[in-house]
Amino acid sequence: MPTLDEICTSILTQKTTSIVILTGAGISTSAGIPDFRTPVVGLYDKLTPLQLPYPEAIFHISYFRHTPEPFYAIARARHPRNLKPTLSHAFLALLAKKGVLRFVFTQNIDGLEIDAGVPGDKVLNCHGSWKTQRCFKCKTVYADDLMKDAIGRGCVPYCPVEGCGGVVKPDVVFFGESLPAAFGEMESEVVGEADLMIVMGTSLKVAPVSGVPRKVGMGVPRILVNNDVVGDFGARGDDDVCLIGGCDEGVREIVRKLGWGEELEEVWREAVERKERVLEEEGWDDDDGPGLDECIARAAEAMKLRMGVSDGHRRMLEGHLAEKMAGMMER
Numbered sequence: 001m002p003t004l005d006e007i008c009t010s011i012l013t014q015k016t017t018s019i020v021i022l023t024g025a026g027i028s029t030s031a032g033i034p035d036f037r038t039p040v041v042g043l044y045d046k047l048t049p050l051q052l053p054y055p056e057a058i059f060h061i062s063y064f065r066h067t068p069e070p071f072y073a074i075a076r077a078r079h080p081r082n083l084k085p086t087l088s089h090a091f092l093a094l095l096a097k098k099g100v101l102r103f104v105f106t107q108n109i110d111g112l113e114i115d116a117g118v119p120g121d122k123v124l125n126c127h128g129s130w131k132t133q134r135c136f137k138c139k140t141v142y143a144d145d146l147m148k149d150a151i152g153r154g155c156v157p158y159c160p161v162e163g164c165g166g167v168v169k170p171d172v173v174f175f176g177e178s179l180p181a182a183f184g185e186m187e188s189e190v191v192g193e194a195d196l197m198i199v200m201g202t203s204l205k206v207a208p209v210s211g212v213p214r215k216v217g218m219g220v221p222r223i224l225v226n227n228d229v230v231g232d233f234g235a236r237g238d239d240d241v242c243l244i245g246g247c248d249e250g251v252r253e254i255v256r257k258l259g260w261g262e263e264l265e266e267v268w269r270e271a272v273e274r275k276e277r278v279l280e281e282e283g284w285d286d287d288d289g290p291g292l293d294e295c296i297a298r299a300a301e302a303m304k305l306r307m308g309v310s311d312g313h314r315r316m317l318e319g320h321l322a323e324k325m326a327g328m329m330e331r
Contacts, residue, residue, distance in 0.1 A: 026201020
């Protein structure tokens, strides 16, 4: 069965022309977004000062609908508005440019694949996107400039529709919500067509997206680019190639074998320059904004002022969320 060298040769000789990719948080860490479960530096460990019933509660719809403050407290530091595509995002765009990318399933909500130049019809944000938002109650779309202002001030945005006043929620899929119907449709359509599966920067613990790599046909090679071996990688023997380490490092190894190093750097440079122009046009300026740790510290202090309420609310939710979040290991 194929080695990485043989897989790259197959791409170069156009024997491999339908690459399906699944990405997770690890593809964006070099852009400045921490992943979720890495000890100490991962987001869930950093949330400890907020004393949430569970770290995942900050992204659970049952918690958000009543207590959106923690989510919006960290939104400024985690909002992808001021982030730029990584080398790994540029790799996806380069595969598209070469005509060998069939589709990208991403668990991320940052939209950096599109920013890098991957065509929109070749990407599915399985967990939604930060690029739009609407009222959770009446579903009215909320203006981008109002959202920008709320995030900049670290405030919870509320629906301006008279008589509504519901909490505004970004169009991302929280725990407890269903994935978009397009996920099942695209999974059925494209996974069976894959002649190569690449999985990058994910623990493969969040169903149903975690099941995508298992659905490619037997004999179809799979490449894992990740800090750890995850899912059923290795179970298919020589069909699986595991590049253990950071995503950008793994991409550089693949691209070196493909001989596309200079092209990748050019695609990456152009992507970053495009994003910088957009940020300038939209007026985002975060140079002196608080970082994630500072946002969490501020939120923890604010929640101390309402400790009686938050403690009681937390105790009420513990049993409720324990059942709701069974099996939900990671965002």
